[in-house]
Amino acid sequence: MKKGICLLLSLVMLAAGIACAIADGSVWFCPQCGEEMSPDANFCYRDGTPRPGSGSSSGSSLWPNRVLAGSHTSFARNNNPEYRVQSRSGPGKAYVGVGAYKIKKAKTMKLLFREGGYAYIDMQYPSVGHRCLYVLAGTLSRNSAAQMDLPGIPAETSGTVVPRFGPGNSYDSFDEASIGNGTQVSVFFETDGWLFSEFSCGLGLVRAWLPAGQVNAR
Numbered sequence: 001m002k003k004g005i006c007l008l009l010s011l012v013m014l015a016a017g018i019a020c021a022i023a024d025g026s027v028w029f030c031p032q033c034g035e036e037m038s039p040d041a042n043f044c045y046r047d048g049t050p051r052p053g054s055g056s057s058s059g060s061s062l063w064p065n066r067v068l069a070g071s072h073t074s075f076a077r078n079n080n081p082e083y084r085v086q087s088r089s090g091p092g093k094a095y096v097g098v099g100a101y102k103i104k105k106a107k108t109m110k111l112l113f114r115e116g117g118y119a120y121i122d123m124q125y126p127s128v129g130h131r132c133l134y135v136l137a138g139t140l141s142r143n144s145a146a147q148m149d150l151p152g153i154p155a156e157t158s159g160t161v162v163p164r165f166g167p168g169n170s171y172d173s174f175d176e177a178s179i180g181n182g183t184q185v186s187v188f189f190e191t192d193g194w195l196f197s198e199f200s201c202g203l204g205l206v207r208a209w210l211p212a213g214q215v216n217a218r
Contacts, residue, residue, distance in 0.1 A: 062217050063153065063190040068167070070110030070122055073142040075103035087133040089177075090198065090207040091118035096177070098133050098165075101125055111140065113148045122166065129172045131165035132209075152186025152198060154218040161215075163208035167194035174208050177201045187215065 075085055084100035101123070110122040112132070119137040124130050137143040159181050163174040178201065179185075185199040194209040 063187055063195060063212070066189045066191055068112045068122070068191055070112045071142070071145065073109050073111040073119075073121065073140045075101075075106060075109070076139055076141045078103055085135055085139045087135050088118075089133065090205065091115035091120075091134050094205055095134070096203045096206050098131070099128065111143065111145050114143070114145045115148055115150070119143055119145065130170055131172050132167075133165065134207075150188040150196075152188055155185050155187045155195075155197070155215050156218055157181060157183045157185065157210070158214050158216050161210050163197075163206070163210055164194070165208065167191040167196070167209050171209070174206075176203055177206045177208055184218070185210065185215065187217075 081104055082102065084102050086100050087098050088095045089098050090096075105126055107124040107126065109124075112120045112122055114120070114137060115134075117137055118134045119140055120132060120134055121140070122130075122132050157179055160178065161183075162178045165171045165174055179199060183199055183201075185197045188196045188198070190196075190212055193212050195212050195215055196207065197210050197215070198205070198207045200206070
């Protein structure tokens with residue numbers, strides 16, 4: 001009888017410990033691949049699966065939330081000092097080009113993630129400012145990063161929106177890609193109140209960042 005009571009108490013304590021660990025976010029496991037997910041990173045590094053219950057930074061559960069930490073990189077060396085790396089707003093030739101950049105002029109650069117043969121980087125460049133954009137991964141000195149598969153969530157704008165090249169006002173505005181009220185967009189994820197989204201505008205097909213407060217789910 002005593003052994004049965006002790007066993008029961010042990011099971012209760014074990015269950016309580018597991019519940020506490022889950023409640024304080026100290027242990028999360030990816031529902032897709034089964035790997036442990038870091039509490040301070042809201043997605044699985046292997047396939048981009050949102051952490052359970054992550055929600056968005058604005059309190060909404062509509063959009064997956066991601067922290068884009070990144071790792072230091074630079075453009076690969078080239079014998080031609082005037083060589084420029086071509087960039088795009090998305091991972092492919094179907095997306096609008098967003099400039100060609102001299103390899104010697106980039107101030108700082110972080111590799112955020114990979115999509116196929118393209119790398120999404122966060123870059124500061126003297127003549128334009130602060131931008132996140134896509135380049136061919138082979139143009140970087142270090143191009144090892146998580147491969148992302150970004151499913152889009154259907155949404156639409158609730159007013160005229162001027163996108164930005166990154167999640168915040170410190171990034172350049174993308175004035176030429178401005179879109180009007182009711183424009184249909186696909187939202188991939190949210191970072192710091194900004195939505196990484198894809199949409200068509202006067203320029204063509206674009207990926208850029210939109211304020212979360214000006215986008216509604218469809």
